[in-house]
Amino acid sequence: MLTQTVSFSELSKNSKRVAERLDSEYRLLVTRRDGQDLYLTTAGYDQDREETADVTARLLAALLAADDGARVIGRALPSVFPWVRHLSAEELREFVQDLLDATHDAAQLDVHATLHRTIVEWRATARILADPGLTAQLTRPLPDEDHGEVTAP
Numbered sequence: 001m002l003t004q005t006v007s008f009s010e011l012s013k014n015s016k017r018v019a020e021r022l023d024s025e026y027r028l029l030v031t032r033r034d035g036q037d038l039y040l041t042t043a044g045y046d047q048d049r050e051e052t053a054d055v056t057a058r059l060l061a062a063l064l065a066a067d068d069g070a071r072v073i074g075r076a077l078p079s080v081f082p083w084v085r086h087l088s089a090e091e092l093r094e095f096v097q098d099l100l101d102a103t104h105d106a107a108q109l110d111v112h113a114t115l116h117r118t119i120v121e122w123r124a125t126a127r128i129l130a131d132p133g134l135t136a137q138l139t140r141p142l143p144d145e146d147h148g149e150v151t152a153p
Contacts, residue, residue: 058107060100077095077096087129099118
């Protein structure tokens with residue numbers, strides 16, 4: 001879906017005309033020079049997005065609870081996240097559980113950063129596991145030296 005863009009100054013000068021665009025556009029990206037860009041959307045569109053996240057979380061939970069569900073999800077994940085092939089079976093189970101928890105957070109608590117962070121962190125893990133040299137470097141035993149307590153920054 002292509003999101004149309006409007007400048008913040010256009011929004012402030014022609015707010016009625018910009019708001020009328022939401023009847024056909026559903027949401028607009030409001031660009032700002034001096035801050036983060038914003039999305040302007042209708043309440044109905046936002047509620048639809050929330051319902052989509054909720055249904056997705058419940059569907060994923062129901063699949064995991066089904067007798068064959070975890071295996072089905074495990075087979076489907078590589079088409080969504082190709083990098084999961086570098087994860088062990090146990091890591092894949094952990095990723096699926098973390099994904100489920102984060103999806104529930106998005107749907108039930110309106111906390112979307114957890115889902116993004118979960119994917120970013122597991123992709124970083126897969127990136128390390130894909131590089132044998134880096135894996136060896138990061139999994140080697142630490143020296144027995146004790147450098148004392150780490151103080152808070």
